[in-house]
Amino acid sequence: MSKVKANSVQSIIGVILQNIPSDAALTKIEYEGPTIAIYTKNPRYLLENNTIISSIVKSIKKRIVVRTDESIRKSEEDARKIIMQMIPKEVGIVGTFFDTALGEVTVEVKKPWILTQEEGVEEEEADIRERDEASSEASIPDTGVSAQAQAYIQKQKQIQALITDLIDSTGWKVRIRKASHIASESMKQVNYAKKLFANERYRLLRSVGESIFRPRLFESTEATLITLGGFSEVGRSCMLLMTRESKILLDCGINPGANESINAFPRLDILGFDLEEIDAIVISHAHLDHTGFLPLLFKHGYRGPVYCTEPTLPLMTLIQMDMIKVAAGEGELPLYAERDVREVIKHTITLPYKTVTDIAPDIKLVFSNAGHILGSATVHLHIGNGDHNIVYTGDLKYGRSQLFDSASWNYPRVETLIIESTYGAKEDVMPSREEVESNFVGSINKVLMDGGKVLIPVPAVGRAQEILMVIDHHMKAGKMVEAPVFIEGMISEASAIHVAHPEYLTRELRQRILEVDDNPFTSEYFTTVEHTSQREEALREGPTIIMATSGMLEGGPVIEYFKSIAKDPRNKILFVSYQVNGTLGRRVLDGSRQVSLMGRDGKIEVIDIMAQVEKIEGFSGHSDYNQLMAYVNKLKPKLRRVIVNHGERRKVENLASSIYRIFKTPAAAPMVREAIRLY
Numbered sequence: 069m070s071k072v073k074a075n076s077v078q079s080i081i082g083v084i085l086q087n088i089p090s091d092a093a094l095t096k097i098e099y100e101g102p103t104i105a106i107y108t109k110n111p112r113y114l115l116e117n118n119t120i121i122s123s124i125v126k127s128i129k130k131r132i133v134v135r136t137d138e139s140i141r142k143s144e145e146d147a148r149k150i151i152m153q154m155i156p157k158e159v160g161i162v163g164t165f166f167d168t169a170l171g172e173v174t175v176e177v178k179k180p181w182i183l184t185q186e187e188g189v190e191e192e193e194a195d196i197r198e199r200d201e202a203s204s205e206a207s208i209p210d211t212g213v214s215a216q217a218q219a220y221i222q223k224q225k226q227i228q229a230l231i232t233d234l235i236d237s238t239g240w241k242v243r244i245r246k247a248s249h250i251a252s253e254s255m256k257q258v259n260y261a262k263k264l265f266a267n268e269r270y271r272l273l274r275s276v277g278e279s280i281f282r283p284r285l286f287e288s289t290e291a292t293l294i295t296l297g298g299f300s301e302v303g304r305s306c307m308l309l310m311t312r313e314s315k316i317l318l319d320c321g322i323n324p325g326a327n328e329s330i331n332a333f334p335r336l337d338i339l340g341f342d343l344e345e346i347d348a349i350v351i352s353h354a355h356l357d358h359t360g361f362l363p364l365l366f367k368h369g370y371r372g373p374v375y376c377t378e379p380t381l382p383l384m385t386l387i388q389m390d391m392i393k394v395a396a397g398e399g400e401l402p403l404y405a406e407r408d409v410r411e412v413i414k415h416t417i418t419l420p421y422k423t424v425t426d427i428a429p430d431i432k433l434v435f436s437n438a439g440h441i442l443g444s445a446t447v448h449l450h451i452g453n454g455d456h457n458i459v460y461t462g463d464l465k466y467g468r469s470q471l472f473d474s475a476s477w478n479y480p481r482v483e484t485l486i487i488e489s490t491y492g493a494k495e496d497v498m499p500s501r502e503e504v505e506s507n508f509v510g511s512i513n514k515v516l517m518d519g520g521k522v523l524i525p526v527p528a529v530g531r532a533q534e535i536l537m538v539i540d541h542h543m544k545a546g547k548m549v550e551a552p553v554f555i556e557g558m559i560s561e562a563s564a565i566h567v568a569h570p571e572y573l574t575r576e577l578r579q580r581i582l583e584v585d586d587n588p589f590t591s592e593y594f595t596t597v598e599h600t601s602q603r604e605e606a607l608r609e610g611p612t613i614i615m616a617t618s619g620m621l622e623g624g625p626v627i628e629y630f631k632s633i634a635k636d637p638r639n640k641i642l643f644v645s646y647q648v649n650g651t652l653g654r655r656v657l658d659g660s661r662q663v664s665l666m667g668r669d670g671k672i673e674v675i676d677i678m679a680q681v682e683k684i685e686g687f688s689g690h691s692d693y694n695q696l697m698a699y700v701n702k703l704k705p706k707l708r709r710v711i712v713n714h715g716e717r718r719k720v721e722n723l724a725s726s727i728y729r730i731f732k733t734p735a736a737a738p739m740v741r742e743a744i745r746l747y
């Protein structure tokens with residue numbers, strides 16, 4: 069291996085050329101966004117000699133992906149036929165998607181456990197993993213290899229051989245994915261946009277790579293954080309990280325509770341430069357208050373990359389498309405059109421957890437599990453030569469839930485921590501999980517036994533899936549009164565995206581989905597509402613549970629149910645998630661007994677709330693006060709400063725002062741429109 073320090077483009081290409089034998093039949097080396105793509109006419113050679121690539125990766129410290137040369141790719145039709153022939157019938161191929169920009173084919177199958185490789189491991193994509201990151205994966209014990217482990221290794225080898233044969237015979241890189249119980253519309257929309265813009269995306273990825281890998285102009289590690297939204301408030305999360313070299317936007321949400329645009333959207337107007345000057349946008353997770361403004365940036369001319377995890381892309385597409393629908397349903401002008409959402413898809417680059425990725429000449433990014441919703445990530449940014457490390461938690465659950473492992477915390481270095489504080493007040497301490505579930509079951513049983521209905525307003529992504537699993541579990545166990553559960557379509561759609569990304573769920577769920585085909589989101593009790601006639605059925609006499617979006621009663625199908633359910637004192641409106649100030653949900657929860665709503669015909673409708681209203685604490689995807697403090701405590705030895713965001717003023721201030729008092733780490737609680745010098 070060459071000892072050349074590969075900093076410049078020439079030396080990177082030099083190292084690659086020096087170390088790859090001519091048998092590999094390289095045809096070109098190109099940037100593909102933040103990775104370097106090596107094209108080959110002999111993919112089998114590089115697959116079978118995979119140490120060649122991994123040692124180059126170690127030397128140049130850049131991600132490398134092996135691509136097949138276009139000249140060896142069979143037509144889609146022929147490739148599909150070959151795949152159908154070579155993959156055993158019992159695996160059950162549901163569909164294939166050819167990503168022409170990358171030369172990659174995704175094969176969706178019903179029973180991946182018959183052949184799938186270990187999820188998350190890309191056989192020829194040698195990523196640089198963060199060495200010191202805590203890994204939730206159990207490692208094989210070093211005291212000898214068990215027979216079981218040997219059988220597993222043997223199976224992996226067989227699968228590897230099949231994948232290599234598939235790539236060799238089709239000329240396409242092959243990925244196997246678990247097919248969902250229902251087809252996901254948003255995943256289809258993502259694929260459609262990828263296909264439609266394949267040529268543009270190919271060019272885009274090259275130009276993104278050129279700006280990432282250009283030589284650095286400054287050696288400085290100076291960084292400034294500009295707070296644009298979501299500071300001392302919940303909603304419109306957005307901040308700009310500026311170095312002398314680069315400008316990175318972190319999250320870009322809207323505030324669903326604000327009624328004036330000055331408070332609803334991130335304050336990008338204060339930046340004083342064009343959107344084109346932003347080098348990259350990094351998205352922590354799909355929720356509207358972190359992604360709702362993104363299509364508007366494209367509407368107004370941003371054309372750079374957006375980085376997020378793989379499931380975040382279809383989830384945010386679902387949420388952004390829904391926002392257009394909700395606005396139209398209320399006779400309002402949507403903020404953006406579908407074509408703007410497609411622009412987002414076109415420019416999005418997805419990254420797995422724990423993979424170090426260059427996103428600017430002086431900034432590296434690593435996503436890690438944040439435990440909040442599917443694909444939610446903490447954002448770790450290394451500035452300069454790793455001299456300054458920033459961790460932005462996004463929304464954080466430092467504690468296990470049914471769906472996700474607890475948030476990652478073992479970063480090799482963190483000097484600056486930006487942490488959320490949704491539950492940052494001292495009294496924000498959640499009961500134990502057992503207590504939460506028994507409160508929930510008790511609360512629902514009382515209503516159902518009285519013949520009433522329970523309406524659970526839920527955000528489609530995250531809490532909904534958690535609640536579905538809890539209801540199914542307790543009804544099956546005979547602890548919850550059996551009753552039909554009606555689920556609005558958007559929630560089922562989000563569940564399907566969960567099933568398609570089992571590698572982002574807890575190990576137990578992953579195994580249920582991948583190895584025994586036990587789908588945790590389907591149940592004999594559940595009915596997905598797809599037509600208005602089913603809504604009528606849900607509202608007919610008799611006990612039922614209804615789950616509908618939006619979670620804060622801000623538009624969506626929940627409103628129609630709310631109008632009917634609010635009238636009867638036997639019914640209950642049961643909140644399970646955080647209610648942002650200013651939303652209808654918050655007003656109802658705070659005790660309003662009469663609210664006015666805009667009807668479809670534009671007339672104001674006054675609704676008297678006769679139904680019971682309750683909130684069950686503890687299902688939240690956010691950390692409570694103790695969990696936030698425990699998280700800071702874990703990071704404390706490394707920290708120089710903490711910046712607290714994403715919480716009501718009182719909570720942000722309390723968390724910041726607790727951190728300073730207990731850990732003696734300087735902690736700030738900035739407002740929106742502040743600039744903070746980080747170095």
Ligand SMILES: [Zn+2]
Binds near residue numbers: 353355440463
């Ligand atoms: Zn969130």
